[in-house]
Amino acid sequence: MENTVIGVCPICGQRLEVSALHCPKCDTEVKGHFHLCKFCYLTKEQRYFAEVFIKCRGNIREVEKELGISYPTVKSRLENLVEAMGYKDKVVRPNKDEHMEILRQLDDGEIDAETALNILKNL
Structure with missing residues (x-):
């Protein structure tokens, strides 16, 4: 099993x-103070x-199916991810596709009117 770098x-x-980097092939070592990328600070989940x-190319419907x-829940986890990466101060405007997806779910009976309204209010 491969070890992964922890960020916290x-x-x-x-x-x-990170304070040192090592090449396993030539045994070169570089020492200093290096910052990890934003992804390294995320939890495993x-x-x-x-x-x-x-992988789903941002298609929320596909993410729903995959997970x-x-x-x-997808929207909540995405918002959590955005905030964890330090973008919580940016205002994200909903797009037409998001509205249409909510209406599709309502039409298909996947969500009720109250849930659809709450989602739309939070976009």
């Missing part, structure tokens, strides 16, 4: 930084969601 200190919860979201979760 398991003792105090602060963000970690957040990274998995991001991977599925990218077996509802539209509101």
Whole structure:
């Protein structure tokens, strides 16, 4: 099993930084203070969601199918991911496709009118 880099200190919860890089082929080592990428600071679950979201090319309906979760859950996890990556101050405007998806789910009986209204209010 391959080890993955952790981005947060398991003792105090602060963000970690890399202090050495090593080449296994030539045994070169580079020392210094290097920052990890934003993805390294995500939880395992957040990274998995991001991977599925990218694999599905951002198609929320496909993410729903892949993970077996509802539209509101996908939106919630996506918002959590966006905030975890430091973009929580940016305002995201809903697009026509999101509105149409909600109407499709309502029409197909996947959600009720009250749920559709709550989702639309939160977009």
